[in-house]
Amino acid sequence: xxxxxxxxxxxxxxxxxxxxxxxxxxxxxxxxxxxxxxxxxxxxxxxxxxxxxxxxxxxxxxxxxxxxxxxxxxxxxxxxxxxxxxxxxxxxxxxxxxxxxxxxxxxxxxxxxxxxxxxxxxx
Amino acid sequence: xxxxxxxxxxxxxxxxxxxxxxxxxxxxxxxxxxxxxxxxxxxxxxxxxxxxxxxxxxxxxxxxxxxxxxxxxxxxxxxxxxxxxxxxxxxxxxxxxxxxxxxxxxxxxxxxxxxxxxxxxxxxxxxxxxxxxxxxxxxxxxxxxxxxxxxxxxxxxxxxxxxxxxxxxxxxxxxxxxxxxxxxxxxxxxxxxxxxxxxxxxxxxxxxxxxxxxxxxxxxxxxxxxxxxxxxxxxxxxxxxxxxxxxxxxxxxxxxxxxxxxxxxxxxxxxxxxxxxx
Numbered sequence: 469x470x471x472x473x474x475x476x477x478x479x480x481x482x483x484x485x486x487x488x489x490x491x492x493x494x495x496x497x498x499x500x501x502x503x504x505x506x507x508x509x510x511x512x513x514x515x516x517x518x519x520x521x522x523x524x525x526x527x528x529x530x531x532x533x534x535x536x537x538x539x540x541x542x543x544x545x546x547x548x549x550x551x552x553x554x555x556x557x558x559x560x561x562x563x564x565x566x567x568x569x570x571x572x573x574x575x576x577x578x579x580x581x582x583x584x585x586x587x588x589x590x591x
Numbered sequence: 592x593x594x595x596x597x598x599x600x601x602x603x604x605x606x607x608x609x610x611x612x613x614x615x616x617x618x619x620x621x622x623x624x625x626x627x628x629x630x631x632x633x634x635x636x637x638x639x640x641x642x643x644x645x646x647x648x649x650x651x652x653x654x655x656x657x658x659x660x661x662x663x664x665x666x667x668x669x670x671x672x673x674x675x676x677x678x679x680x681x682x683x684x685x686x687x688x689x690x691x692x693x694x695x696x697x698x699x700x701x702x703x704x705x706x707x708x709x710x711x712x713x714x715x716x717x718x719x720x721x722x723x724x725x726x727x728x729x730x731x732x733x734x735x736x737x738x739x740x741x742x743x744x745x746x747x748x749x750x751x752x753x754x755x756x757x758x759x760x761x762x763x764x765x766x767x768x769x770x771x772x773x774x775x776x777x778x779x780x781x782x783x784x785x786x787x788x789x790x791x792x793x794x795x796x797x798x799x800x801x802x803x804x805x806x807x808x809x810x811x812x813x814x815x816x817x818x819x820x821x822x823x824x825x826x827x828x829x830x831x832x833x834x835x836x837x838x839x840x841x842x843x844x845x846x847x848x849x850x851x852x853x854x855x856x857x858x859x860x861x862x863x864x865x866x867x868x869x
Contacts, residue, residue, distance in 0.1 A: 474661065477663070477665055480654070481654040481656075481657070484651040484652075484654040484798075485651070485652060485654065487651060488648055488651045488652040488827070489652075491648070492648070492823070492824060492827060495819075495820050495823055495824060496824060498816070498820065499598075499820040499821070499824070502816075502817055502820065503594070503595050503598060506594040506595070507593075507594070508593065508594065509592060509593060509594070510592045510593065510594050510596070510597035511594060511597070511817060511818075513631075513632070513633040513634055513637045513815065513818060514632045514633070514634055515634060516634040516636045516637065516691075517812075518811060518812025518813070519812040519813075519814065519815050519816070520812075521812075523812070523814075523816060524809055524810055524811075524812055525810075539816040539817060540816075542816035542817070542819065542820045543814075543816045546644055546809075546814060546816065546819060546823070549644060549647050549648055549651070549823070550644075550647060550802050550805045550806070550809075552647065552651040552798065552802075553647060553650070553651060553798040553799040553801070553802040554802060556651070556654070556798070556799065557669075557672075557799060560665060560669060571729075571730075572666060572669060572670075572730075575669050575670055575673065576669055578673050579669060579672045579673055579676055579799065582673070582676040582677055582680060582803055583676060583799070583802055583803055583806075585680065586676075586679075586680055586683070586802070586803045586804060586805065586806035586807055587802075587805075587806035588806065589806045589807050589809070589810035590806050590809045590810045
């Protein structure tokens with residue numbers, strides 16, 4: 469049982485690593501697009517206005533990518549990144565279910581519910 | 592300064608922050624926020640947005656390596672994540688309401704505390720094996736590899752640890768950091784878990800905790816893509832290099848030097864927030 473645990477943990481770890489690499493790659497592509505397209509002085513971040521609305525929701529980000537917006541590509545990479553821990557909780561919960569560890573299946577479900585509550589803000 | 596130069600400088604600073612964060616065990620986020628606000632005059636809300644993203648990258652990126660060592664405990668981590676994620680939601684909510692100077696002040700205190708905590712001697716003491724009814728029922732136990740074979744351990748003071756984890760989650764959501772130092776205190780000091788188990792399980796939990804506030808940050812417009820891009824890539828690269836150096840070199844002098852740098856950043860941030868300049 470302990471061995472199965474470890475195998476599952478390693479599989480989860482690898483999945484997370486792949487997710488981070490994918491996210492970093494997308495962010496890098498968006499970053500290169502951004503740097504090739506900009507000119508002029510550095511942006512001013514000293515006053516907080518919040519980023520434009522279309523960079524705050526998945527649908528807005530998707531439309532931005534369709535228009536070729538580099539910032540939307542970066543934001544997509546960040547969405548993939550934010551998804552990696554969520555995937556981890558789902559995989560761990562599935563693992564507990566396979567081991568018939570019901571209490572910990574429910575523990576995972578509670579954590580997932582809290583994550584979904586937070587992510588529900590960006591719908 | 593042009594945009595390209597600015598992005599390049601942010602990348603290099605983030606690389607250094609990631610390296611420093613890995614070598615001191617504090618994480619890159621706690622270093623990059625003061626650098627962005629004090630050196631680059633970035634509003635602290637954009638700074639913690641970019642930092643939070645880099646915290647997820649570092650935690651998820653190192654997960655495979657930590658699991659392979661066989662120290663992290665998925666059950667303990669998942670159980671305590673109930674507390675940290677709920678705390679993170681509260682923290683992210685607070686961030687949108689607390690004035691920035693107050694955020695800066697709390698940040699400076701956490702920074703100074705973390706630097707002091709990293710000085711503490713990290714010796715693996717023998718794990719507590721006193722039977723604990725609540726921990727047994729929740730299966731908050733395990734064993735870790737050591738020179739004398741598998742060493743069993745079981746958690747103590749579960750409610751205290753759970754409460755501290757809620758606090759760690761709140762700080763994480765409020766400040767956009769992993770708050771690994773507080774998480775380790777909760778597991779190592781309060782719950783009496785072996786140090787290696789505490790640090791690796793903490794790293795595992797940091798990403799999930801940060802993701803719980805990321806949705807709120809994103810919807811509030813705290814995550815600026817052009818700024819988060821060099822920060823995330825830099826901190827990730829720096830922390831991966833730092834983890835490699837850690838394996839190969841004795842870093843005690845480096846660690847002391849870096850802790851001093853962090854204390855200096857903390858004092859500077861404290862003064863700035865009191866003067867109302869953040």
